[in-house]
Amino acid sequence: MVHIENVSFGYPSKPQLFEDLSVSLPLGNIYGLLGKNGAGKSSLLKLIAGLLFPRAGSLHVGGCLPKERHPEFLSEIYLVTEEFEVPAMGMKRFVDLYSPFYPRFNQALFQTYLNEFSLPTDEKLTALSYGQKKKFLLSFGLATDCQLLILDEPTNGLDIPSKSQFRKVVASAIHEERSFIISTHQARDMENLIDPIIILDEGQIVFFEDYEQISKKLTVSKVKTLPPSDQVVYSESNFSGYTVVEENRSDVESNMNLEILFNAVVNNTKKVQEIFKNQTVEG
Ligand SMILES: Nc1ncnc2c1ncn2[C@@H]1O[C@H](COP(=O)(O)OP(=O)(O)OP(=O)(O)O)[C@@H](O)[C@H]1O
Numbered sequence: 001m002v003h004i005e006n007v008s009f010g011y012p013s014k015p016q017l018f019e020d021l022s023v024s025l026p027l028g029n030i031y032g033l034l035g036k037n038g039a040g041k042s043s044l045l046k047l048i049a050g051l052l053f054p055r056a057g058s059l060h061v062g063g064c065l066p067k068e069r070h071p072e073f074l075s076e077i078y079l080v081t082e083e084f085e086v087p088a089m090g091m092k093r094f095v096d097l098y099s100p101f102y103p104r105f106n107q108a109l110f111q112t113y114l115n116e117f118s119l120p121t122d123e124k125l126t127a128l129s130y131g132q133k134k135k136f137l138l139s140f141g142l143a144t145d146c147q148l149l150i151l152d153e154p155t156n157g158l159d160i161p162s163k164s165q166f167r168k169v170v171a172s173a174i175h176e177e178r179s180f181i182i183s184t185h186q187a188r189d190m191e192n193l194i195d196p197i198i199i200l201d202e203g204q205i206v207f208f209e210d211y212e213q214i215s216k217k218l219t220v221s222k223v224k225t226l227p228p229s230d231q232v233v234y235s236e237s238n239f240s241g242y243t244v245v246e247e248n249r250s251d252v253e254s255n256m257n258l259e260i261l262f263n264a265v266v267n268n269t270k271k272v273q274e275i276f277k278n279q280t281v282e283g
Pocket residue numbers: 011012014017035036037038039040041042043044
């Protein structure tokens with residue numbers, strides 16, 4: 001679905017943000033894109049959506065060049081940005097205007113999502129709160145059934161019940177003919193939803209692994225004293241000792257959490273990459 005080859009990109013009169021970045025994202029997954037502030041997550045999502053253009057390299061989405069913004073491409077992609085504006089109109093008018101661009105738009109599902117998020121349907125979009133506007137756009141994006149749904153920080157501004165509703169509706173809307181890319185800092189909101197995990201750092205994709213491999217290859221434990229340093233991939237001190245990430249040398253799959261995984265990858269990228277390089281190819 002998304003094929004990025006040797007892409008370089010930088011904003012005018014700024015240093016390169018990406019240098020020779022390559023990644024392929026086949027259909028059927030909810031990709032989680034993690035990275036520090038300023039790592040370039042939103043820029044990468046905009047490159048994929050054709051809102052920014054690479055300086056070098058090639059970028060294809062569903063066989064189209066995003067920068068050309070062909071109708072065929074636009075009808076298969078929906079982007080919910082972190083900051084957005086909504087037009088001053090009611091929901092029905094919005095749907096009447098924009099759903100015809102999406103040939104598989106599902107009105108019944110759209111209604112289900114609005115109900116799930118308890119959204120008032122008779123208000124003008126501009127009269128909704130930030131979180132309600134976001135839930136409206138998420139509902140619309142999910143209901144388009146487009147092949148590629150891109151969500152930039154989707155749970156920012158959502159209240160606690162809405163975060164679990166978000167996980168529920170997103171998980172229900174994925175199928176093998178579509179993919180979602182979700183960029184987030186809210187690792188806890190995304191537990192058990194995003195898989196594979198992609199980590200962007202220093203202009204490169206430094207980590208791209210699925211949960212199964214992560215739990216086979218790494219283990220996390222809480223200990224009172226630190227193990228020998230050559231065994232420690234990453235450690236954090238806590239009130240009762242340490243949380244330690246180590247290579248998983250057992251046959252038991254671990255229960256890695258996303259926050260600690262992220263810290264391990266960005267603090268000890270080389271070591272993590274070495275561990276994952278020795279992957280056994282199954283099947
Ligand atoms: N329109 C722009 N013009 C110039 N520089 C920009 C522009 N947008 C972003 N940048 C710069 O590009 C870099 C990456 O920004 P980007 O928003 O893609 O990062 P991010 O990973 O999404 O960050 P965050 O997690 O803070 O949202 C930052 O250094 C930022 O200052």
